[in-house]
Amino acid sequence: MEVFDYIVVGAGSAGAVIAARLTEDPRTTVLLIEAGRADHPWTRLPISFGLLIDNPTANWCYESEPEPGTANRRIPVPRGKLLGGSSAINGLVWVRGQPLDYDTWAQLGARGWSWQDVAPLFTRIERFEDEGGAPGRGRSGPLAVTVVPDQNPLYGALFAAAQQAGFRVNPDYKGE
Numbered sequence: 001m002e003v004f005d006y007i008v009v010g011a012g013s014a015g016a017v018i019a020a021r022l023t024e025d026p027r028t029t030v031l032l033i034e035a036g037r038a039d040h041p042w043t044r045l046p047i048s049f050g051l052l053i054d055n056p057t058a059n060w061c062y063e064s065e066p067e068p069g070t071a072n073r074r075i076p077v078p079r080g081k082l083l084g085g086s087s088a089i090n091g092l093v094w095v096r097g098q099p100l101d102y103d104t105w106a107q108l109g110a111r112g113w114s115w116q117d118v119a120p121l122f123t124r125i126e127r128f129e130d131e132g133g134a135p136g137r138g139r140s141g142p143l144a145v146t147v148v149p150d151q152n153p154l155y156g157a158l159f160a161a162a163q164q165a166g167f168r169v170n171p172d173y174k175g176e
Contacts, residue, residue, distance in 0.1 A: 004031040012085015013094070013143060017125050020142050036081035043088045052089040058082050059089055094145050096122050137172070 008019045011034035019032040040058045042048040052058045053076055060081045063074040080086035087094065099115035106114035119136065126138030130147045137145075159169050 002031075004029045007031045007033065009033050010035075010085060011083050012080060013087045015085065016083075017142055034083055036083070038083045040082055040088070043082070043084065043092075046091040049089055049091040053078050056081075094126075094143065 005028050006019075006022050008015045008022070008030060011019070011032050015032065015034075019030050022028050022030045037057060040052070040055075042051050042055075043058070054061065058081055060079040062077040062079055064070070064077055066072040066074055078086065078089055080089045082088055097118075099119075102113055102115040102118050106112075106117070123136055123138040123141075125141045125143050126145050127141045127143060128137035128139055128145045163169055
């Protein structure tokens with residue numbers, strides 16, 4: 001039986017990065033376990049992510065519990081079951097969590113989980129590949145992040161209407 005220093009369960013965005021970081025020390029052995037497949041052809045086409053919502057080869061197909069606010073319906077909660085995890089089935093979108101969520105966890109007693117604590121970790125994970133980019137974007141991490149290459153011509157009108165309605169436009173949505 002082979003022995004490992006660490007076992008990482010789930011080869012999603014977080015698990016794969018954790019396994020990679022642990023193996024930066026060549027003396028460390030890591031077993032990365034993923035329940036699903038290494039790949040699925042639909043994950044390479046962001047527009048086809050909707051086809052994976054009910055696909056048990058790529059999705060655990062979890063559902064919420066019935067609640068009065070949903071007319072007692074069960075709502076799909078897609079969770080990836082393949083290399084890349086949920087990021088492989090969500091249209092290839094990378095979104096950092098919201099600072100308020102992390103700060104709330106810290107206020108409830110989760111030390112080390114405030115936004116101030118975790119923001120540098122997000123920066124370390126990222127390899128932001130587009131020109132410019134907002135401050136706080138990582139440039140040398142293992143997770144490649146880019147801006148959507150095809151901007152719809154209607155986006156400008158949509159953003160202008162949102163601003164007229166009093167909303168702030170955030171060109172680099174990274175949890176702030």
